[in-house]
Amino acid sequence: MSSFEPINLGNPADFHVHLRDGPMMDLVTPTVYEGGVSIAYVMPNLVPPITTIDRVVEYKANLQKLAPKTTFMMTFYLSKDLTPELIHQAAQQKAISGVKCYPAGVTTNSSAGVDPNDFSDFYPIFKAMEEENLILNLHGEKPSSDKDGEEIHVLNAEESFLPALKKLHADFPNLKIVLEHCTTKAAIDTINEINSGITNAEDIKVAASITAHHLSLTIDSWAGAPINFCKPVAKLPSDKKALVSAAVSGKPWFFFGSDSAPHPLHAKAKHVGVCAGVFTQSLAISYVAEVFESQGKLEHLKGFVTEFGRDFYAVNSKLDLVDSSENAWLVKKVSKVPETIGEGDLVVAPFKAGDELQFDVEWRAAA
């Protein structure tokens, strides 16, 4: 253990974070940096969803006050409130970096989302995004359905979405798309297939983000343990193995997006209506490092958490950061995940609460 050489991860990025608003925002926003992450790509699924420049600018300012060293990249929520004009304007003001698409009803605060069986209403939006080089972030699940001829459930919801992803890519070959928090071997195979033959990072148009928790969880982990219930649900052991292989592969179209999604503990400890989401922000890099070490692939960790995503999003320069004075160093340090963070009514249980972790992140002055 004593022989472990700390690893300079530079300025890691988490390309899928939920920071909420109100007291929950106050609680979790500082944990981005504490968890070893410099750049947070912020989801827009507040209530109501973020669909205006004013709100996204105000939200970013609020976040920045809470975490002065963290670079926040902002998004709009894809809905009928958006127009191509608004997309152009928001891009030119650098108010947003992308647009998040939620199929209606599949996860927390997604009721204003779209019908993934027919994206055509949004093609003018996608065209504007393609022109502005904005990213399209897809929650890639079809809503559950038990109609004859179409049997969609939480287990095949992602795989059933993949044809829609391929069609979008075919219709907008220059639109940069991320399949968010992918959870299945089928998704990994599709992303690899789309990128086969690509040797230059600039040519990647369709990437996938992978969370920390999906590298550890399977269906058995959330059966009877709502704290591990999230959407998309963690799937079979064979899927988890495919995700781990993809994450540690060093392939630049797979990068980190935690989908850290805090809920008050009382919203997880329910007999019905459990909120979907796993909170990993406060120890994000530590969770991921543990998986990479188990695969003997710590040398690929920096690619996954820092380089590949930042290349894809074109935020790979120090100039893209609000603060580049410190670097995140991975160090070997055993610690116990706290049972909860927060206090009073606002208590959140982190992923793997009570377990021991082997790694920690130290921020050190950049060379």
Next chain:
Amino acid sequence: MSSFEPINLGNPADFHVHLRDGPMMDLVTPTVYEGGVSIAYVMPNLVPPITTIDRVVEYKANLQKLAPKTTFMMTFYLSKDLTPELIHQAAQQKAISGVKCYPAGVTTNSSAGVDPNDFSDFYPIFKAMEEENLILNLHGEKPSSDKDGEEIHVLNAEESFLPALKKLHADFPNLKIVLEHCTTKAAIDTINEINSGITNAEDIKVAASITAHHLSLTIDSWAGAPINFCKPVAKLPSDKKALVSAAVSGKPWFFFGSDSAPHPLHAKAKHVGVCAGVFTQSLAISYVAEVFESQGKLEHLKGFVTEFGRDFYAVNSKLDLVDSSENAWLVKKVSKVPETIGEGDLVVAPFKAGDELQFDVEWRAAA
């Protein structure tokens, strides 16, 4: 609605009930009759498990006091505490009707169970049971495992068990076996295959019980709703359809066993360690009737809840009942499932709490 003719179901039987002990036993035991059931086949997974004649006799007496009109059929818990001599003795004293086999660790109070990869230690027990015409009740799941070459999880745990069922039947062709609470198309297909060609009910050696809740639930029903979490877990829509088809088919090797499994509400509303089980006892026949009506098969309901199981267990005479003065009549009567039963610390949420049901059971003097 007014044209519905009440149906005389005779004296229905539930061939898989959990009545617990202590205050929970006091609360749920009377609900067997209230739910429209005359005969309850009682599971032995108390703490510690029931493995002696003294305890099974005492337990039955306690239950009988709580529900004088209910006929209780008792079971032993398969474990190394049992001997062939004990099996012979218990059978000859009519203390038990069968023996329940739990694979270790798969569900509530199963830690004393057996290794389903190797039943051979119990072959002397099975031989004694075969000689005494006792029933072997199998919880048919392999324990989850993520070892290389064997990937068992809650979704394929039952299907993975089926070869062990077939081997047991081959090794003990005259032992009567029930695959309890089956949940998959694979299990239904296997039971049909084993019984293919059988035309006399007396020739059935391997049957399957089907619960009320598995006729309604799928994986989506318990994802985020621990009240619907049970073992085996409810599976895919295609599995549910196979269960419904089997239940309403009129095939005598499929019969009712509710696996009604009460837990205090606080044991279901947890963020980790949710207890597995759905409580259906208090409205057992009403839940099932609703499914049969939706399939236009109410004429097969009596076979499923009364005749087939009682034929298999050879308790098809009035003389087998402690009370045969009343019959259960299915009537059309809309009612709302209560949010909970019980009071204080001992509160149980019934299946479909708050929903409307279309049918009720009335006990009427037998003709």
